[in-house]
Amino acid sequence: VSLVDLLWYLPIAVATALAVGAAGRDGVREGVRGSVRAFWTLLLVVGGVGIAIRALVLLLV
Amino acid sequence: VTPTDLPAEPDRPATPAAREDVAAAAAEVVPPAADERPSAPPSAVASAPGEETAPLDPEPRTPWRESAGLAAFLGWLVPGLGHLWLRRPGKALHYFLVVGGAWALGMALADGAAISFSRHPVWLAAQAWLAGPTVAAAWLLADGPSARVPLFEVGQLYVAVASLLNVVAVADAVGLAETLVARRLLRAGAGGFDREERPPLVLPPALAGARPRNAVEDEWPPPPVPPPEVATP
Numbered sequence: 001v002s003l004v005d006l007l008w009y010l011p012i013a014v015a016t017a018l019a020v021g022a023a024g025r026d027g028v029r030e031g032v033r034g035s036v037r038a039f040w041t042l043l044l045v046v047g048g049v050g051i052a053i054r055a056l057v058l059l060l061v
Numbered sequence: 062v063t064p065t066d067l068p069a070e071p072d073r074p075a076t077p078a079a080r081e082d083v084a085a086a087a088a089e090v091v092p093p094a095a096d097e098r099p100s101a102p103p104s105a106v107a108s109a110p111g112e113e114t115a116p117l118d119p120e121p122r123t124p125w126r127e128s129a130g131l132a133a134f135l136g137w138l139v140p141g142l143g144h145l146w147l148r149r150p151g152k153a154l155h156y157f158l159v160v161g162g163a164w165a166l167g168m169a170l171a172d173g174a175a176i177s178f179s180r181h182p183v184w185l186a187a188q189a190w191l192a193g194p195t196v197a198a199a200w201l202l203a204d205g206p207s208a209r210v211p212l213f214e215v216g217q218l219y220v221a222v223a224s225l226l227n228v229v230a231v232a233d234a235v236g237l238a239e240t241l242v243a244r245r246l247l248r249a250g251a252g253g254f255d256r257e258e259r260p261p262l263v264l265p266p267a268l269a270g271a272r273p274r275n276a277v278e279d280e281w282p283p284p285p286v287p288p289p290e291v292a293t294p
Contacts, residue, residue, distance in 0.1 A: 023233040
């Protein structure tokens with residue numbers, strides 16, 4: 001799996017952020033704000049885990 | 062207050078043997094026949110003979126339009142349908158496009174072979190959370206292509222994640238329904254009482270000397286009541 005292959009998972013990440021961000025919020029602006037926050041959280045978590053795994057592979061293998 | 066000062070529980074037998082007797086007697090109680098059972102809760106309770114009956118508040122019934130269970134069921138069938146039932150068309154369209162779009166994109170990436178009860182039974186644990194499209198696809202595409210396309214795994218993951226995202230949509234619909242019910246009850250004045258309107262605490266006689274947990278420091282202990290004057294002859 002290359003980094004380019006991870007781009008295939010970008011749409012589902014956006015969909016996840018849109019669904020989670022809109023949950024529990026009534027207004028459109030609140031929903032958009034929650035979606036953006038959820039997307040950044042998702043990106044940081046997934047990207048952080050990916051970078052950590054890459055670093056471990058480079059260090060240990 | 063010591064335990065001996067407290068009144069004994071009248072309904073609880075004191076000894077284990079007596080409790081067993083009570084349990085055996087309760088097991089022998091025959092439930093009333095169906096035609097003898099009350100069909101509706103009583104509207105009033107008589108506290109004692111000769112006393113006036115105290116009317117009971119009827120249990121507030123949730124109308125169909127605000128039923129959380131029905132909204133969850135509809136949302137489980139089709140994404141966004143629960144919100145549409147609760148008269149939130151904007152949010153219904155949002156979830157339909159997001160969840161349904163991700164699901165459809167996954168099916169397209171997997172060339173329609175992402176859902177199969179026989180070939181991929183494990184994935185049904187996730188796909189079952191979106192019942193309508195999953196059942197429809199499994200039925201319509203039962204004889205579909207079995208050869209895996211290059212992006213089959215990606216498409217299968219899309220379908221599974223979209224189905225799991227429907228759980229978020231259903232939970233949101235349930236929360237929305239509960240909010241609607243709470244708002245209606247507040248409008249109807251059944252929202253309980255505020256702290257200032259709380260009725261005064263009445264202690265049973267056995268606990269009259271105990272300090273209540275919500276007692277204010279300045280007001281406790283209460284000032285002593287002077288003894289009644291006895292008239293001397």
